Amino acid sequence: MSMTVWTYDWVPGAERGPRGFVRDVRLRWALEEAGLDYDVKTTPFAERDAKHFERQPFGQIPFLEDGEITIFESGACLLHIAKKSEKLMPRDPAGEADTLQWLIAGLSSVEMVSVPWWFLSISGAENKDLTGWLRKRLDHVAAVLSEREWLAAARFTVADLLMADVLRVPKVRAFAESEGIEKYIERVCARPAFKKAYADQVAHFVAAERARNALT
Amino acid sequence: MSMTVWTYDWVPGAERGPRGFVRDVRLRWALEEAGLDYDVKTTPFAERDAKHFERQPFGQIPFLEDGEITIFESGACLLHIAKKSEKLMPRDPAGEADTLQWLIAGLSSVEMVSVPWWFLSISGAENKDLTGWLRKRLDHVAAVLSEREWLAAARFTVADLLMADVLRVPKVRAFAESEGIEKYIERVCARPAFKKAYADQVAHFVAAERARNALT
Numbered sequence: 050m051s052m053t054v055w056t057y058d059w060v061p062g063a064e065r066g067p068r069g070f071v072r073d074v075r076l077r078w079a080l081e082e083a084g085l086d087y088d089v090k091t092t093p094f095a096e097r098d099a100k101h102f103e104r105q106p107f108g109q110i111p112f113l114e115d116g117e118i119t120i121f122e123s124g125a126c127l128l129h130i131a132k133k134s135e136k137l138m139p140r141d142p143a144g145e146a147d148t149l150q151w152l153i154a155g156l157s158s159v160e161m162v163s164v165p166w167w168f169l170s171i172s173g174a175e176n177k178d179l180t181g182w183l184r185k186r187l188d189h190v191a192a193v194l195s196e197r198e199w200l201a202a203a204r205f206t207v208a209d210l211l212m213a214d215v216l217r218v219p220k221v222r223a224f225a226e227s228e229g230i231e232k233y234i235e236r237v238c239a240r241p242a243f244k245k246a247y248a249d250q251v252a253h254f255v256a257a258e259r260a261r262n263a264l265t
Numbered sequence: 266m267s268m269t270v271w272t273y274d275w276v277p278g279a280e281r282g283p284r285g286f287v288r289d290v291r292l293r294w295a296l297e298e299a300g301l302d303y304d305v306k307t308t309p310f311a312e313r314d315a316k317h318f319e320r321q322p323f324g325q326i327p328f329l330e331d332g333e334i335t336i337f338e339s340g341a342c343l344l345h346i347a348k349k350s351e352k353l354m355p356r357d358p359a360g361e362a363d364t365l366q367w368l369i370a371g372l373s374s375v376e377m378v379s380v381p382w383w384f385l386s387i388s389g390a391e392n393k394d395l396t397g398w399l400r401k402r403l404d405h406v407a408a409v410l411s412e413r414e415w416l417a418a419a420r421f422t423v424a425d426l427l428m429a430d431v432l433r434v435p436k437v438r439a440f441a442e443s444e445g446i447e448k449y450i451e452r453v454c455a456r457p458a459f460k461k462a463y464a465d466q467v468a469h470f471v472a473a474e475r476a477r478n479a480l481t
Contacts, residue, residue, distance in 0.1 A: 165381035
């Protein structure tokens with residue numbers, strides 16, 4: 050059965066806006082890597098109704114429909130999809146644990162610092178302690194990447210997909226100032242599955258913008 | 266085979282310090298819930314050597330040893346332990362997906378905001394946007410908890426363990442000002458497995474403090 054990735058019907062489209070970075074890209078990318086069928090449906094960005102909160106209690110996207118199951122949180126969706134394809138996560142216990150720890154590290158050790166740092170930087174409220182904390186976290190990631198090509202299990206896994214998506218946010222990528230991290234992002238994002246997922250998302254939001262402009 | 270939870274040999278012990286809140290408590294608690302054997306070993310808090318970074322690339326704790334496997338990130342360790350016990354996560358696909366999404370929500374939708382908020386508050390650098398963001402996230406959690414006793418699968422799961430541990434941080438708990446959240450924390454932390462894990466961690470660090478004071 051085909052799965053459905055839910056995203057917004059539209060997002061604000063400034064030149065450096067979120068197009069290409071909305072988190073449904075993580076799910077599209079994982080499904081492309083796994084070679085699984087999916088379609089994409091949308092929920093309004095502007096008005097988040099009860100039905101949206103029923104499926105995503107924080108009023109965000111993405112969420113994934115898989116038959117009777119609806120699952121939210123991009124990290125949880127990635128682990129759900131990874132259960133269906135060895136391409137995203139090895140099946141031996143050690144490889145599985147390695148992939149799991151690095152996927153969670155992307156969320157809890159890097160994104161937990163990079164997103165608030167980015168969020169404060171938008172309003173010009175940078176905090177030096179938070180900046181120092183992000184620097185340390187990125188330095189640790191760079192140290193690991195100086196010794197290996199992929200984070201887990203000596204091969205591409207869903208942990209690389211997540212970590213590269215966290216690191217490729219333009220402000221974070223520029224702040225990293227690390228050749229190792231830059232080459233890692235390039236390596237992971239050179240994958241055809243990423244290119245397709247990214248292009249599909251951008252096309253989706255560009256079409257939405259055109260439709261919106263035609264109406265107004 | 267018995268598992269090993271790794272934590273620090275000592276942590277600074279101010280009255281409102283981290284004793285009882287160091288994240289090895291999450292692993293102890295999950296192992297107590299699951300009824301699995303474990304022991305606890307320590308790595309120095311003060312000097313984090315190469316061996317520590319080999320096992321936890323960000324120089325933190327906890328990490329878990331399970332035979333040949335070492336796994337870091339408390340969230341990943343919880344999911345690893347949950348694979349071994351239905352008490353932590355139901356075995357039907359819908360219950361599993363529900364538990365997974367709420368465990369990740371605890372990390373990525375709540376802790377990703379509460380920890381940086383708490384971190385900035387230590388240095389008196391509260392940011393009103395971050396405070397507003399945390400308020401919204403806690404309101405969403407409170408709305409969900411107004412309708413049900415447990416987050417996922419209509420029963421206690423590892424998602425409640427994680428979410429309650431995120432919410433019970435004293436500053437976050439006080440800021441929430443939500444009867445629903447307060448009652449939820451009380452309900453989850455009334456579990457004997459939590460009480461044992463908490464008491465064991467406090468005893469561990471109190472003993473470490475006494476040993477340290479005896480030496481100096």
